[in-house]
Amino acid sequence: MFFTFLRRELAGRRRQTAIVAIGMALAIALVMIVNAVSTGMRDAQAEVLQSVYGVGTDLTVTATPTAPGEGGAAGGPQRFEFDAGAGQTADGSTALSQSRLTSGPGSQTFDAAALDTVQAIDGVEAAAATLALENVTFSGELPAMSQDQGGTEVQTAPDGGGAPPQGGFDGAGGSAFDVDRVTVLGIDPAGAAVGPLSAAAVDEGRGLEASDAGQAVAVLDASYAAIAGLAVGDAIELGGTEFEIVGTVASTSADATTASNAYVPLDLAQSLSGQEGKVSDVYVQAASADRIDAVQASIEEALPETSVSTQSDLAAQVSGSLGSASALISNLGLWVSIAVLAAAFLTAILFTIQGVTRRTREFGTLKAIGWRNRRIVGQVAGESLVQGLIGGAAGLVVGLAGIWVVNLLGLTLGGSTGGGFTAGGPGAMQGADASAGAPPGGMAGGPFGAAASQTATEVVLSAPVTLSVIAIAVGLAVLGGMLAGVIGGWRAARLRPAEALRSVA
Amino acid sequence: MYRLDHVTKQYQGKRTVTALKDVTLEIPAGQHVAIQGPTGGGKSTLLQMLGALDRPTSGRVVLGEAELSHLPDAKLAGVRAAQLGFVFQGFNLIPTLTAQENVEAALAPLGVAAAERTRRAGEALAAVGLADRAGHMPGELSGGQQQRVAIARALVKEPEVLLADEPTGALDEATRDEILELLEGIRRDRGLTLVIVTHDSAVARRAERRLHLRDGVVTEGVIR
Ligand SMILES: Nc1ncnc2c1ncn2[C@@H]1O[C@H](COP(=O)(O)OP(=O)(O)OP(=O)(O)O)[C@@H](O)[C@H]1O
């Protein structure tokens, strides 16, 4: 009886059933898409973080930033000095090249003994220290200075006199200079498997090994190597020393670059940059997730000069289009979903109430022939529930289709972390450009190392269909149906059985 | 069958209306009673008291052993489901259900198994001469046929009492007589107590006992 009546009733008012179901379907689809996209955003943020800080890094220790100028560790004078005999002269031009390894922008260093302190703290599973550096290569061509040309004769005639300048990059006495920046990360080849490279895998050649300590060997980021035209077996000059490229690494998440352009043994990085016994970042893995807070407090106590950041502090630092899109989805998306959902629920409730009012005599009659309230409420609620489920099923299909389209579009989001500590440099540019609340070039960036300040990652948005997305669809369908059903049923229960005797009028 | 003791029914509203005034009445089992009276006299109100659809403001309504005036709603529904049959002026069939399903709806609250329900509903429809219309929707039936379906629905549970409010009010004379003959036949066969509210003297004349209701006060009419 229940199902026959239910089926007949819903079939008898197809239009209303369709309106309610469509409203419900749209709302549910929207909620599903928003949910899937924001999950995708979160994954993307995690991916950006992972490419910078590595997998399994719970805490990052950096020097507490001091205002530029006060920070003594910012590397030597930014000057390139060439003596008279420098460079190679050929065809009347002198080619000059010099590379200097210094602390990266925004990066401050602290004593490497901090690593031992951190490792001794209870609840620390593993820790590794790195030194973030930047290698700046200055190269250019100068016209050759020839002695005999300059002689004793004073050149006075504007249209005659000595020979015109020759040589230089244009053959007419001009000069050209290139400044090339490469981010370099000094890592302990024998250290723990925490830190930036834990999110990277060897692409070609090999990674750094314990025996590499003190050796001039480097591992390059695979995409940097491709751009720079370098391969395993080639050499790269860093801080005036030729490093042999022994391997390349690529991020384990397909579409992100790794934290740095080049990786070299920590001890060499320290000596070449004049920062003996200094590091810029310590990456810490806690023994378990619930001990992160305690470990953070212990490190802060043991190392008062440093800043300790958790993964969630770091997540807040993800800026760029990813940061803004993420904020948009979580705010606008949420509110639009709630509004549409409320409208759909309201429609369902109003139609149910209207239906009960229209069927006053019908329900009065059923009560008169002995139907109890419970049965009538059940009937009304059942109708609403089925309506909701029809909407839910349709919404599931529409929502999955929507998610599929989002994935098909393959939206690319740029994310950068911790940018904006120092003026200038790619990190700061990103931070300003992202307009994610950081004043351009200001102090608003995070206290992260050079690696962080210079990392911008492109991530393709993928909205995953998770079990929770499907549970949301089904749950909302049931909830909407039940809500309308309970309210409609309550109205039906209040009807007097004597309504059946009302004249037809 | 029925005993009413000083039954008063008032409707509270902007103005309190006393629909029944101190009605004391006895209806023996198997009696055929007609209730007449001017419009607004309280006929439908009296039928609601007899039909356990509402409780009196004061006084007692006793059906068999059960005192209806003091039963909770769920118990009243149980009494209606098992013992009472209703027939209405407007037929009151469920428009979305077929004739057969309308009749089966009366057996739903009694917990009758599906197969048994189908069989009994079929028999009830056959008893009112509509075996061939079981699958029709109410909208596809004439007024007389709809009222027959309603009678089948009232009788399928084999009630002790049949209460009818203007059952022929919406029908032409020929159909009216058919319906009355049907009701009287069933009453004779089953020893049913039959209470019919009517404006129509031709209908009232066929009853054993006629009651007159005016301004909520009952007076006995002709008893033959
Ligand atoms: N639910 C109600 N609320 C308020 N007043 C009511 C209600 N039902 C009936 N009444 C009033 O009670 C009085 C008796 O009504 P009732 O329906 O019993 O009359 P009736 O004899 O059946 O009239 P009719 O012949 O027109 O059907 C009327 O004055 C009516 O207005």
Ligand SMILES: [Mg+2]
């Ligand atoms: Mg009436």
